[in-house]
């Protein structure tokens with residue numbers, strides 16, 4: 001829902017527009033609403049923050065409309081103010097959250113909002129762009145800063161979910177999941193914690209907690225099987241031995 005679509009509306013019209021848009025999401029079998037509330041990370045100016053795209057009032061209305069329809073709301077936000085407003089709006093998750101700052105990290109923990117840090121996006125830029133270019137160096141610094149935020153988040157008890165932003169430069173579907181888990185480990189999560197971020201925490205965020213993400217009596221058996229030592233898990237994930245989908249082994 002880009003802001004320019006909403007700008008000419010008064011409060012009542014805005015409410016109607018949000019309601020109509022979200023109603024279409026529901027009837028067209030969408031499961032989530034994603035709101036983009038900030039710009040992208042700068043690859044030229046380290047730590048440059050952009051302004052929120054929506055007023056806090058608009059964000060709150062959008063979240064309320066979505067929740068009334070049973071839809072979760074993820075908010076793309078980088079920088080202190082866009083993330084602060086996203087948290088204030090009552091959203092379900094913050095996507096990216098680069099440069100959100102310590103206070104916002106604490107609030108994610110206190111208010112049990114899931115964070116999807118997508119750290120690998122910056123490593124992928126650093127790897128893919130010309131090695132000594134300014135963009136590559138800023139991307140590397142963005143990554144280091146994000147890893148510091150993840151360290152803090154772990155200490156505060158923030159629920160972190162793996163998400164990749166696959167499709168971004170150098171970020172490929174599937175493989176990027178492994179890369180993101182690796183970075184969570186680099187930032188100090190234990191192996192079990194990182195696996196939970198990629199499975200049960202992500203599933204719960206998507207509202208799939210009763211159908212996926214956790215192996216327990218009564219839930220469908222959907223899992224990968226690898227033959228390796230725990231410390232080699234990430235390597236082995238690229239070549240799983242077995243794949244079981246809802247209780248049925250399929251060819252790998």
Ligand SMILES: [Zn+2]
Pocket residue numbers: 076095096
């Ligand atoms: Zn995004």
